[in-house]
Amino acid sequence: MAALLLHSALILCLLSNSMHAQVAEWKSATATYSTDSNDSMLTEGACGYGDLHKTSYGKYTTGLSGMLFDRGSSCGACFEVRSAQLPQATAPILVTATDFCPPNYALPADHGGWCNFPRAHFHLPEAAFSLIAHLKPQLLPINYRRATCQRQGGIRFTVKGSAIFMQVLVSNVGLDGQVVAVKVKGSRTGWIPMGRDWGQNWQSNIDLVGQPLSFEVTTAAWRTLTSYSVAPPNWIFGQTFTGKQFQHP
Structure with a gap:
């Protein structure tokens, strides 16, 4: 009986340690907010999502300094953000990386050059900033830490470009949110790796017009999801199609 109790206690301890390891540690950074009356942060951005209200990201977004943006590979990643001055006074907010905060080396890093390398900095819409x-x-x-992305519906694939240059915007990605690889497949081809064009726009030079399209998405956590025949054979450029969504394990 003693051996059984010890074995059970060991299992509980391992499970507890595993669950604790999955919770990211808080790190230090700084934040500013946009005073742009035209809300350009919500209608443009270096990740290529376009109007963020239409892509369901809305005001809960952020631009990242170069150290965090990592040349666009962080697009779609989610972060919990809270005030470091009164961390218990306000609840953290969950934001999605949708833009790049460029450096300004003409100004010192502590006075205007907030996004200069190697600073960790978040540039938020005013509505999101006011919550913290x-x-x-x-x-x-x-304080900030990586967090699970909460998404409604499936992953979205917006097909743009032309027959000789197909570009696919991948958005609304759940869980990890950070896409590191995309493949496309027609009915007459095998799986074709796509290259990152910019942000979360992926491109291929293979003519797939007239073929149903399937997509394979891999995230930074090395989870892969395949959505078969997302687009019908008569798809046209400019359309958005919805595939499967990553589910909690």
């Missing part, structure tokens, strides 16, 4: 900062200071010390 009551007084809206010019520069807010924050």
Whole structure:
């Protein structure tokens, strides 16, 4: 009986350690907010998502400094962000990386050059920033950590370009959110690896017009999801198709 109890306790301990290891540690960064009255952060961006209200990201988005943006590979990743001054006073918010905060080396890193390398910095829409900062200071010390992306519906594939240059925007990716590889397949081809064009736009030079399209998406956590025949044979450029969605294990 003692051996059984010891074995059970060991299993519980291992499970507890495993669950704890999956919770990312809080790190230090800074945050500013956009005062653009045209909400350009919500209608443009270096990840290529376009109007963020239409892609379901809305105001809960962020631009990242170069160190965090990592040349666009962080597009779609989700972060929990909270004030470092009063971490218990306000609940953290969940934001999606949709834009790049460019450096300004003409200004010092602690006064205007917030996004200069190697600073970790988040540039938020004003509506999101106000949820973690009551007084809206010019520069807010924050804590951040990677988090699971909560998405409604399946992964979206927006097909653009032409027969000789197909470009596919991948959006609404759940769980890890950070796509690192995409493959496409027609009815008359095998799986074709696509190259990252910019942000979360992926491209291929293979003519797939007139063929149903299937997609394979791999995230930074090395989870792969395949959506077969997402687009019908008569698809046209400019259309968006919905595939499967990553599910919690």
